[in-house]
Amino acid sequence: MPGVSDQGNPNDRVGEASNSSERQAALRAEQAGGEQPSSVQAPSGRPVLSVRDATKAFGAVHALQGVSIDLYGGEVHGVVGENGAGKSTLVKIFGGVHPPDSGTLVDADGHPLVLTGPASARDAGIAIIFQEPTLFPDISVAENVFIARQPQRRGRRIDHRSMQRQTRALFERLGVPLDPDRVARGLSIAEQQIVEIGKALSFDAKVVVMDEPTAALSATEVARLFGVVASLREDGVAVVFISHRLEEVFAICQRVTVLRDGRRVLSQPVAGLSAGDLVRAMVGRDIAARVHEQHAPGAAVLRVAELSRAGIFENISFDVHAGEVVALAGLVGAGRSEVARAAFGIDDYDSGSVHVGERRLAKGVPIDAMRAGVAMVPEDRRQQGLVMDMSIEDNIALASLRALTRHGLLVSSVERKFATDWAARLQVKYSAITNAATSLSGGNQQKVVLAKWLSREPAVIIVDEPTRGIDIATKAEVHRLLVELSRNGVAVLMISSELPEVLAVADRILVMREGRLVAELSHEEASEEKIMAAATGQAHLPAPVAAGPA
Amino acid sequence: MSAPAVPPPDGELASPRRLVDVVLRARTFGIIAVLAVLVLVAGLIQSRFVGGGEIRFILSQTSLYALVAVGEAMVILTRNVDLSVGSVVGLSAYVSANMFGTHHGISIVLVFLVGLGVGLACGIVTGAITAVGRVPSLVVTLAMLYIIRGIDTIIVGSGVVLASTEPNSFLNIPQDTLVGIPDLALAVAVVVAIAAYYLNTFRSGRDLYAIGSDPDAARRAGIPIAKRVFTAFVISGALSGVAGVVWAAQYATIESTAANGLELQIIAAVVVGGVAIFGGSGSVVGAALGALLLQTINSALNVIGISSIWTEAISGLLLITAITLDRGIQLRLAAALRKRRVRLGA
Numbered sequence: 001m002p003g004v005s006d007q008g009n010p011n012d013r014v015g016e017a018s019n020s021s022e023r024q025a026a027l028r029a030e031q032a033g034g035e036q037p038s039s040v041q042a043p044s045g046r047p048v049l050s051v052r053d054a055t056k057a058f059g060a061v062h063a064l065q066g067v068s069i070d071l072y073g074g075e076v077h078g079v080v081g082e083n084g085a086g087k088s089t090l091v092k093i094f095g096g097v098h099p100p101d102s103g104t105l106v107d108a109d110g111h112p113l114v115l116t117g118p119a120s121a122r123d124a125g126i127a128i129i130f131q132e133p134t135l136f137p138d139i140s141v142a143e144n145v146f147i148a149r150q151p152q153r154r155g156r157r158i159d160h161r162s163m164q165r166q167t168r169a170l171f172e173r174l175g176v177p178l179d180p181d182r183v184a185r186g187l188s189i190a191e192q193q194i195v196e197i198g199k200a201l202s203f204d205a206k207v208v209v210m211d212e213p214t215a216a217l218s219a220t221e222v223a224r225l226f227g228v229v230a231s232l233r234e235d236g237v238a239v240v241f242i243s244h245r246l247e248e249v250f251a252i253c254q255r256v257t258v259l260r261d262g263r264r265v266l267s268q269p270v271a272g273l274s275a276g277d278l279v280r281a282m283v284g285r286d287i288a289a290r291v292h293e294q295h296a297p298g299a300a301v302l303r304v305a306e307l308s309r310a311g312i313f314e315n316i317s318f319d320v321h322a323g324e325v326v327a328l329a330g331l332v333g334a335g336r337s338e339v340a341r342a343a344f345g346i347d348d349y350d351s352g353s354v355h356v357g358e359r360r361l362a363k364g365v366p367i368d369a370m371r372a373g374v375a376m377v378p379e380d381r382r383q384q385g386l387v388m389d390m391s392i393e394d395n396i397a398l399a400s401l402r403a404l405t406r407h408g409l410l411v412s413s414v415e416r417k418f419a420t421d422w423a424a425r426l427q428v429k430y431s432a433i434t435n436a437a438t439s440l441s442g443g444n445q446q447k448v449v450l451a452k453w454l455s456r457e458p459a460v461i462i463v464d465e466p467t468r469g470i471d472i473a474t475k476a477e478v479h480r481l482l483v484e485l486s487r488n489g490v491a492v493l494m495i496s497s498e499l500p501e502v503l504a505v506a507d508r509i510l511v512m513r514e515g516r517l518v519a520e521l522s523h524e525e526a527s528e529e530k531i532m533a534a535a536t537g538q539a540h541l542p543a544p545v546a547a548g549p550a
Numbered sequence: 551m552s553a554p555a556v557p558p559p560d561g562e563l564a565s566p567r568r569l570v571d572v573v574l575r576a577r578t579f580g581i582i583a584v585l586a587v588l589v590l591v592a593g594l595i596q597s598r599f600v601g602g603g604e605i606r607f608i609l610s611q612t613s614l615y616a617l618v619a620v621g622e623a624m625v626i627l628t629r630n631v632d633l634s635v636g637s638v639v640g641l642s643a644y645v646s647a648n649m650f651g652t653h654h655g656i657s658i659v660l661v662f663l664v665g666l667g668v669g670l671a672c673g674i675v676t677g678a679i680t681a682v683g684r685v686p687s688l689v690v691t692l693a694m695l696y697i698i699r700g701i702d703t704i705i706v707g708s709g710v711v712l713a714s715t716e717p718n719s720f721l722n723i724p725q726d727t728l729v730g731i732p733d734l735a736l737a738v739a740v741v742v743a744i745a746a747y748y749l750n751t752f753r754s755g756r757d758l759y760a761i762g763s764d765p766d767a768a769r770r771a772g773i774p775i776a777k778r779v780f781t782a783f784v785i786s787g788a789l790s791g792v793a794g795v796v797w798a799a800q801y802a803t804i805e806s807t808a809a810n811g812l813e814l815q816i817i818a819a820v821v822v823g824g825v826a827i828f829g830g831s832g833s834v835v836g837a838a839l840g841a842l843l844l845q846t847i848n849s850a851l852n853v854i855g856i857s858s859i860w861t862e863a864i865s866g867l868l869l870i871t872a873i874t875l876d877r878g879i880q881l882r883l884a885a886a887l888r889k890r891r892v893r894l895g896a
Contacts, residue, residue, distance in 0.1 A: 119772045134770075136763035138830035139756070147760055147771045150753055157751045 046108055048073045048238045049094075049126070049207050054103035056089050063089040065262045066103070071207055071238040076229060078253035078270070079242045082282055082499070082532070085259040087242050091211045094240070095128040096121035108206070127200030129210045131333075133192040135184040142167035142180035145199045170198040174228045190221035197228055201235075208232055209240040214248060215333040226252050244331040246275045246536050258282055275538050283499065283528040297507065298322035301491040302374070302460045304343055307352035312338045313515040316352070320460065320491040325482055327506035328495045330535045335515040336495045337379055340462050344376045345369045356460060373459035375399075377449050377466060379495070385449040386437045393419040393433045396451045422451040427477065443474030450481065461485065464495045479505050499528045511535055581823060581839045585846060592850035599853045606732055608842075608849050610724045613734035614639075614800065615841035617793045618812070619819045620745050621786030623837035626820055627749075628779050629762040629829030630687035634676055635790045636812035637698035642668040642794025643801075643808045644706055651715040658720050662795050669791015670784060672698055677783030681776040687783075695813065699806075706806035713802035723799040734796065738838070741789070745834045758782060762829020818869045819844050827873070844868070 047070035056064040064086045071077055081087050092098040093105070096115030105113040107124065115121045121128070135144045142163050143150065151166065153159040167180035176194050184195065193213055200208050210229075214222045229252055232239055241253055249256055250270060258266040258281040266281045300319035307316040313335040320326045328336045342349040345366040354361045356372040369376075378384035386395050396419040397404055404415050419433055426447045430440060437445060446466065453461060463482065467475040482505055486492045496502050502509055509526050511519040511534040519534035532538075593600035618635050625632045646665040649656050676694050680687045713721060726733040749755040757778045761768045768775055798804055823840025825832025847868065848861050 118770045122772075134764060134767045136760050136767055136830070138763040138826070139759050143756060148753060148757065148773050150756065152753070156753070158753060158756065 047071050048108045050106040052104050052106055054093055054100040056098060056100050062262050067264045069257055073236045073238050074233055075255060076233055076239040076241050076253045078249035078256040079240060080249055080278060081259035086262040087259055091209055094126055094209045125206035127205035127208045129193055129196045129213055131212045131215050132189055133196045135192050135195055137185035138183060140181055140183055141178060141195055144184050144195055145202055170201050174231060189216045207238045211242050214243060246278055279529060279532050279538060283532050297324035303355040305353050307342060307349055309342060309349045316517055318510055320493050322489045322491050323486050324507045325486045325492040325494060325505050327502040327509045329502050329509055329531050330512035332497060334512040336512050337464050340464055340495055344374060344462060375453035375456055375458035375461045377453055377463040379464035381445055381449050386445060388438050389436055391434045392430055392437055392448055395437050395448050396422050399452050400455050422455045426451045443470035446470055460491045462493045467501060499531055513537055581843055585843055588846055588850055592854055596853045608845055609735040610732040612842045612845040613738040614793050614796045615819055615845060616738050616838040618790050618816045619837040619841045620742055620834045621789035622816045623820045623825045623834045624782045625786045626825050627758045627762045627829050628782050630779060632786045633691040633813050634694035634698055635816055636809045637695050638669050638672045638787055638790035639794040639797055639809035639812055641698050641702040642791040643797040644702060644804045646795045647711040647716060647798035647804045665791045665795035666788055669787045673784040673787015677780040680783060681780035703806045711804040716802060720799055721802055742834055742838045759830055822869060
């Protein structure tokens with residue numbers, strides 16, 4: 001399953017690919033007079049869909065700034081970029097989920113295209129394949145493909161036989177044996193994606209956007225998906241392929257666009273580009289001022305040894321010392337949060353151990369980790385970090401209630417003082433401490449979550465994406481706070497997808513890729529390029545990558 | 551430019567062929583198996599139980615429950631619930647039976663139409679508030695339970711419809727048979743068959759499953775959720791209205807407390823019958839079988855000579871067993887499928 005499987009050397013994939021032309025010819029013959037791309041070469045003629053100068057902001061965050069992309073039929077267009085570069089926003093613009101603030105979509109005839117929602121995107125011939133599709137689990141695969149559009153016979157009755165036959169034909173066209181009659185529950189993510197692609201074909205999609213489709217697939221599943229993408233291309237469909245894995249971009253894309261901080265920094269045919277070119281384009285930006293200063297860490301406090309969970313992460317070992325900030329870097333989906341959750345006891349693991357000091361933590365029991373002095377600030381503060389409808393005061397006190405009771409009863413004046421003190425220490429900006437957490441800005445919400453856990457005075461604190469979606473000033477405060485904590489002897493494990501943050505705060509950087517620890521870098525030797533290279537698997541490959549187009 | 555595409559490796563998609571389907575189907579078989587065992591055991595203890603009279607009695611009694619259960623099942627399929635069915639049955643029973651007293655010689659068909667009308671009106675109100683007003687159905691139908699019961703009490707007051715005002719042809723309906731099978735059971739079987747056909751064969755019927763399976767995905771697929779949920783409530787109301795007339799024929803004497811608490815028995819029948827309480831899966835045939843099972847248990851306990859005091863507790867126990875078993879199977883299944891995927895993927 002996801003992640004763990006060895007993606008291996010892209011050369012393998014190229015080797016296997018040679019005999020695909022025969023199959024593609026067969027597919028083409030099957031196509032009843034469909035429009036064929038004039039050639040596989042950079043297509044001439046008009047793009048089937050273009051984005052012109054799209055800009056989109058969420059609050060103060062500029063997710064996209066003046067991005068233009070042309071999609072051509074019969075071409076696979078790769079979109080790469082770091083986490084937060086704007087890839088997902090681009091997908092949402094294609095899918096009609098978010099209209100751009102400015103800029104337009106332009107259809108094949110050069111007319112502007114206004115998408116008002118997912119249904120209108122579908123009507124415009126655009127299909128989005130999400131990383132984890134949402135099928136209806138209780139109904140059959142065939143019906144999932146045709147839901148609300150089932151073929152009908154006389155009396156508007158559903159023609160089950162025709163639906164089944166058409167679904168079978170779709171899957172045959174994609175070269176995938178899937179039983180149309182089985183219910184969708186229990187399908188693997190790879191199979192669910194195939195069903196979604198089948199759905200896209202069933203309404204003659206001209207553009208298929210795949211949002212990191214391979215992130216959760218095994219090597220064999222990726223190979224099968226590539227076969228499907230190739231047959232889409234043969235049918236003249238324009239495919240947008242969003243991926244973190246550069247070797248995949250080189251394996252199936254004809255054109256690639258690199259986004260960085262919401263801007264397009266590169267858009268050209270893949271031919272002639274090297275993996276190094278892409279990595280440089282992805283990370284080349286100003287590096288934030290380093291908060292870091294030299295010092296000597298204490299004894300190992302959190303010790304994770306040979307931790308494995310089938311299909312999620314494998315053989316993860318590392319220590320976090322007192323007075324040290326260790327960053328767990330890597331791409332989204334590399335298994336970083338999963339390791340942290342397992343170490344804290346939220347998730348189960350198959351083998352390995354987690355120690356705090358001399359004490360071995362019980363598997364799957366977060367309370368045990370908390371008693372041992374571990375605190376965890378989760379990734380999604382709205383869902384997991386805060387009770388949004390409860391007051392700031394109650395949220396801060398929530399993890400320390402036992403300490404605040406007198407004779408078993410909670411004394412509100414004690415709780416008030418406690419919460420006010422901690423809010424002041426973390427400089428939370430609020431109008432009244434009895435207001436609901438929803439009244440705070442994202443940055444201040446994050447501080448409340450931190451206050452909640454810091455007030456327990458933990459020996460180890462695990463923070464997952466501590467500054468996601470918060471403004472720059474508060475970000476810097478959180479960074480200072482983390483460093484300060486470590487200097488006071490706390491062991492800090494930080495998961496972060498933001499490289500400048502990792503470089504600014506961490507004493508040591510562990511890089512994960514597809515469920516494995518692939519690199520350990522000291523603060524001194526770390527650079528954005530090195531981290532990205534390790535996270536995308538380029539570190540182990542002979543450069544330039546051999547899979548480049550001939 | 552080479553576009554390396556890898557031919558999909560064949561064969562490894564071969565999923566455990568319809569493992570999930572098998573389990574789902576097993577749910578319906580499970581009810582039938584339990585029914586069979588129950589009838590056999592009860593029959594061995596008391597041979598009267600397997601006689602024609604007793605079976606006819608059970609079928610006739612089940613009819614009313616099955617009728618309401620079909621409507622309830624359609625609502626539950628959409629991840630909603632209708633708690634007002636008991637009150638609708640009660641109100642409809644009084645209003646329709648009262649027609650015989652106020653309009654002498656009124657035709658029985660017209661009385662059934664009156665009951666249907668009462669049910670439709672209730673269903674339209676409930677459905678509109680739930681679907682259009684987007685208020686959780688649990689709250690709306692709980693309120694409707696009390697409101698409709700309240701209206702019933704106001705209309706009836708301390709009054710009562712007595713059997714003497716109702717024509718014998720009406721009161722005999724539960725006993726009428728065609729080739730030895732109660733007319734009511736046949737009629738309800740037809741209703742169940744129509745509902746099952748509708749749910750399987752029309753887009754609007756399939757939409758109910760999609761809505762209950764994943765409401766967000768249903769919205770994305772362009773399914774008119776409000777319209778479908780509204781329709782489900784109207785059907786549930788209408789069937790409850792008709793069931794109210796059946797109730798009147800069966801019990802003859804109607805007070806304002808008629809069918810009090812019926813909704814919980816109906817929901818129990820639907821869930822025992824394999825309709826998932828959070829929607830998306832199950833069938834009206836299962837719901838009707840669930841009603842039959844609960845009714846058979848009642849009768850079996852009675853015939854064997856176990857005090858009726860025990861029946862409710864045993865019904866409750868059965869409900870918990872059914873749900874726990876169902877949940878256990880689901881978890882096992884999920885775990886099995888996850889393991890399998892790990893093995894394949896790695």
